[in-house]
Amino acid sequence: MPPCTNKDNVLELSEINKTYHINPTGNPNSRSERWEIFKKTLFGNKNKKDTRENFFALKDVSLEIKKSESLGIIGLNGSGKSTLVQIIAGTLQPTSGNISVNGQVAALLELGSGFNPDFTGKENVFINGKILGMGKEEIKSKLESIEGFAEIGDFFHQPVSTYSSGMVLRLAFAVLVQVNPEVLIVDEALAVGDARFQLKCFAFLEEFLSKGGSLILVSHDLNSVARLCSQSVLLHNGSLMAKGKPIDVINEYSKILSLDESSSPNDFKGKSGIKRKQIIDEEEPPSKEFAYGGDKAEINKIKLFNSENLETKVLQSGEKFTVSFQVSAKDKFTHPIYALTIKDAKGQQVYGQNTHFAKIATKDLKKDDKVLVKFVQYCNLNEGDYFISLGVTRFEDKNLEIVIDDMMF
Numbered sequence: 009m010p011p012c013t014n015k016d017n018v019l020e021l022s023e024i025n026k027t028y029h030i031n032p033t034g035n036p037n038s039r040s041e042r043w044e045i046f047k048k049t050l051f052g053n054k055n056k057k058d059t060r061e062n063f064f065a066l067k068d069v070s071l072e073i074k075k076s077e078s079l080g081i082i083g084l085n086g087s088g089k090s091t092l093v094q095i096i097a098g099t100l101q102p103t104s105g106n107i108s109v110n111g112q113v114a115a116l117l118e119l120g121s122g123f124n125p126d127f128t129g130k131e132n133v134f135i136n137g138k139i140l141g142m143g144k145e146e147i148k149s150k151l152e153s154i155e156g157f158a159e160i161g162d163f164f165h166q167p168v169s170t171y172s173s174g175m176v177l178r179l180a181f182a183v184l185v186q187v188n189p190e191v192l193i194v195d196e197a198l199a200v201g202d203a204r205f206q207l208k209c210f211a212f213l214e215e216f217l218s219k220g221g222s223l224i225l226v227s228h229d230l231n232s233v234a235r236l237c238s239q240s241v242l243l244h245n246g247s248l249m250a251k252g253k254p255i256d257v258i259n260e261y262s263k264i265l266s267l268d269e270s271s272s273p274n275d276f277k278g279k280s281g282i283k284r285k286q287i288i289d290e291e292e293p294p295s296k297e298f299a300y301g302g303d304k305a306e307i308n309k310i311k312l313f314n315s316e317n318l319e320t321k322v323l324q325s326g327e328k329f330t331v332s333f334q335v336s337a338k339d340k341f342t343h344p345i346y347a348l349t350i351k352d353a354k355g356q357q358v359y360g361q362n363t364h365f366a367k368i369a370t371k372d373l374k375k376d377d378k379v380l381v382k383f384v385q386y387c388n389l390n391e392g393d394y395f396i397s398l399g400v401t402r403f404e405d406k407n408l409e410i411v412i413d414d415m416m417f
Contacts, residue, residue, distance in 0.1 A: 080237035111190025
């Protein structure tokens with residue numbers, strides 16, 4: 009890759025496009041489709057019209073990263089995040105556009121990439137280290153540090169095929185910390201690590217940034233993006249939809265999650281299978297000494313009920329439960345949207361729903377109006393700790409305005 013035109017930058021992307029050809033009428037792995045490819049390769053296809061369609065994974069993406077800057081990349085599944093970082097890492101070529109880099113780029117992309125499952129962890133350290141640009145003697149000198157950072161014990165000398173996903177992460181990250189690149193890319197990999205090892209990784213990344221390194225972080229964990237990144241971009245359907253400070257870009261992402269039918273619940277239907285029902289009532293629940301909000305509205309009197317309609321903090325898997333809360337209007341606003349999100353202990357969203365998405369009509373609120381909102385769900389979740397986040401939004405001149413954002417209990 010050529011060097012950046014601006015000496016203060018470590019990375020420059022200009023109008024990056026990535027296009028794939030797809031066959032809308034058949035399975036590319038089918039026997040007939042393979043035969044067509046064979047005939048075209050052998051005899052050519054001059055007289056036959058190409059019926060394939062174009063899928064644009066990335067569309068005219070341009071951005072710059074300065075030295076010591078950390079960039080968070082967020083967006084829905086399929087928005088083009090992994091495609092973009094693979095192009096930056098050099099493992100994928102763009103269809104068109106220009107990439108310029110100053111310095112070495114190291115990437116932790118798909119877990120296990122570069123690892124041979126039949127080789128031991130130690131053997132894979134030498135393979136992966138060479139892929140990342142280290143020589144054999146350099147790897148030998150750092151082998152003890154790599155083994156110590158990974159903390160996988162005797163598994164270091166066992167085949168990688170016997171590893172859990174968390175152990176693969178430990179080994180891959182342990183190699184990566186020894187490379188000392190100018191640009192470090194981490195794509196969703198930290199999501200599988202346990203809490204203790206995640207803290208260790210975060211400590212390394214913060215030290216890496218403090219020493220002048222540049223980080224590109226792809227994550228659904230918005231808390232990690234806000235914590236580690238000085239800038240962020242939002243990809244949506246392959247296009248760069250927003251860029252700027254993480255909190256501003258995260259707010260734009262929240263709007264997509266609130267309004268786009270292809271987002272929140274659908275991302276998790278296969279995982280949770282949650283049945284959904286919402287009830288909005290004018291009856292006021294029993295008082296609770298807690299309130300959250302701003303100068304336009306306030307959420308209070310929050311309660312969680314189990315299937316027997318008893319207030320609780322613990323639910324059984326598969327159990328029906330109800331979340332109720334009161335919204336008190338401090339000002340007049342129309343067409344309020346009430347939202348509920350469930351997040352795991354890492355802050356990652358596992359389920360989301362709102363009245364707009366569910367096509368439930370809501371009443372306009374006048375100053376001092378109070379409304380009781382109930383979400384009735386099924387707890388199709390694995391064992392663990394979860395947070396329930398509540399919010400209120402509305403449309404103002406066709407723009408979505410966040411009235412109360414991400415109140416969590």
